[in-house]
Amino acid sequence: MHHGSTVLLQAMLTKYHRRFALLLTVVNIASKDIIDNYDIILIKGLLHQYVKDWQKIFDLRHMSSNIHSLLRIHESIQYLGPLYMYSTFNFESIGHDLVYMIHGMTHCGPQLISNLQYYRQAIIDVFKHDYPEKLFYFNE
Numbered sequence: 599m600h601h602g603s604t605v606l607l608q609a610m611l612t613k614y615h616r617r618f619a620l621l622l623t624v625v626n627i628a629s630k631d632i633i634d635n636y637d638i639i640l641i642k643g644l645l646h647q648y649v650k651d652w653q654k655i656f657d658l659r660h661m662s663s664n665i666h667s668l669l670r671i672h673e674s675i676q677y678l679g680p681l682y683m684y685s686t687f688n689f690e691s692i693g694h695d696l697v698y699m700i701h702g703m704t705h706c707g708p709q710l711i712s713n714l715q716y717y718r719q720a721i722i723d724v725f726k727h728d729y730p731e732k733l734f735y736f737n738e
Contacts, residue, residue, distance in 0.1 A: 617655070620648045628671070628681045642672035 624644050627637050645668045652665050678684050699713045700706050723729055
């Protein structure tokens with residue numbers, strides 16, 4: 599966002615600059631190496647304002663789940679750390695894997711449930727003390 603912000607600011611209408619600045623400020627704060635409670639509170643407040651402004655500008659019908667999920671980012675940062683420490687692509691990858699584990703057009707539900715149980719068990723096993731360290735780092 600840093601490198602493209604000047605181009606984006608030139609391309610967008612002036613009335614949207616403040617909203618963009620809110621989002622850019624959140625990204626900067628949430629990407630710091632050390633984030634304290636004050637930062638979490640600030641991120642929560644700024645994103646709450648951003649979502650409120652979004653609804654005023656684009657109306658409630660354009661309030662997608664992506665925009666609404668911004669209200670929960672402060673929790674992710676509080677528990678998982680700065681933004682650069684994680685990605686949603688891991689979760690999207692799991693969804694992709696599950697889709698490809700379903701074979702045929704029938705019994706999709708039971709196949710999906712079975713595969714979800716395998717994923718769940720794998721996550722539990724990784725955190726067991728006797729899980730082989732070599733295998734843990736190999737799987738990453």
